[in-house]
Amino acid sequence: MDIVVAVLCDAATDTNGKLNLLGAFDTIYTQQLPAVHPQCSIALRFVFTKIEEGPHKLKLNFVDEVGKLVMPSIEMPVEIAFPEDVNFISRNFVVNIQQLKFEKPGLYSIDIAIDGRHEGSIPLLVKHLRPGD
Numbered sequence: 001m002d003i004v005v006a007v008l009c010d011a012a013t014d015t016n017g018k019l020n021l022l023g024a025f026d027t028i029y030t031q032q033l034p035a036v037h038p039q040c041s042i043a044l045r046f047v048f049t050k051i052e053e054g055p056h057k058l059k060l061n062f063v064d065e066v067g068k069l070v071m072p073s074i075e076m077p078v079e080i081a082f083p084e085d086v087n088f089i090s091r092n093f094v095v096n097i098q099q100l101k102f103e104k105p106g107l108y109s110i111d112i113a114i115d116g117r118h119e120g121s122i123p124l125l126v127k128h129l130r131p132g133d
Helices: none
Strands: 002-015 018-025 027-030 035-049 054-063 074-080 088-102 106-114 117-128
Touching: 002 088, 002 106, 002 117, 018 035, 018 088, 027 035, 035 106, 035 117, 054 088, 074 088
Parallel strands: 027 117
Antiparallel strands: 002 018, 002 035, 035 088, 054 074, 054 106, 106 117
């Protein structure tokens, strides 16, 4: 299993197997704390090989720099089934998030795990801009 795309963006859709992204970002600038980001999406694209056929569990944890959850964990069952003449399968996952709240500035991340094994992270920096910055 390979992660081909893992990004935080303004919006994303999966249309007939095509992953569509709008406004990928890795930094949020805010003048007030706590900061509330009105809407964003986590967009993921995985490639599975024939040997990985079967059931899997995808888990996403959105955490701050000390590992505290910013929002509840997201868990999704993933069933990978291959037609006879196919050697790999791409799967897209889009998670839409509303009213995401950040209590303090700093480094955050979305940790990605498959079957309990950490596969990658999406970093996010929240910067507090004071008047005049």
